[in-house]
Amino acid sequence: MAQNKVNIVSQLQALKDKSGKSYTQLAEETGLTNVYVAQLLRRQAHLKPETAPKLRAALPDLTDELLLEMAKPPLRSYDPNLIQDPTVYRLNEAVMHFGESIKEIINEDFGDGM
Structure with missing residues (x-):
């Protein structure tokens, strides 16, 4: 597949x-x-x-x-080596750095989705 x-x-x-x-x-x-x-x-x-x-x-x-x-419904996947690409690495780093704060703001403004 x-x-x-x-x-x-x-x-x-x-x-x-x-x-x-x-x-x-x-x-x-x-x-x-x-x-x-x-x-x-x-x-x-x-x-x-x-x-x-x-x-x-x-x-x-x-x-x-x-x-x-x-x-057809997509079979979502990614290449594990993708993280080595400088752009993808920096995007991942930004999410890891700002993710917790962004999540808190989203939860404050829109709820926790449950």
């Missing part, structure tokens, strides 16, 4: 690269956020039926098979 995800993500990334469009450009064309588009193309988010035609318009080479795969 994990290898299948790797293959699908590879195909999706190749389509994005072939289009020459950035995540921000794709977001503008689809009415989504750039992070959500990136999550879709990395199979970390679920493609909703109403979003599929917009994504296909932005990436015309997107096949029916890939759209069907993207419509």
Whole structure:
């Protein structure tokens, strides 16, 4: 299953690269956020039926098979080596440094979610 995800993500990334469009450009064309588009193309988010035609318009080479795969619930995962990337490391460090305070403020303002 994990290898299948790797293959699908590879195909999706190749389509994005072939289009020459950035995540921000794709977001503008689809009415989504750039992070959500990136999550879709990395199979970390679920493609909703109403979003599929917009994504296909932005990436015309997107096949029916890939759209069907993207419509399935994602198998969220990450590469454990990702933490070695300097940007990801610093983001993780920021969450670890500010996380407790941010959590307290969220709980104060919105409750604890229970």
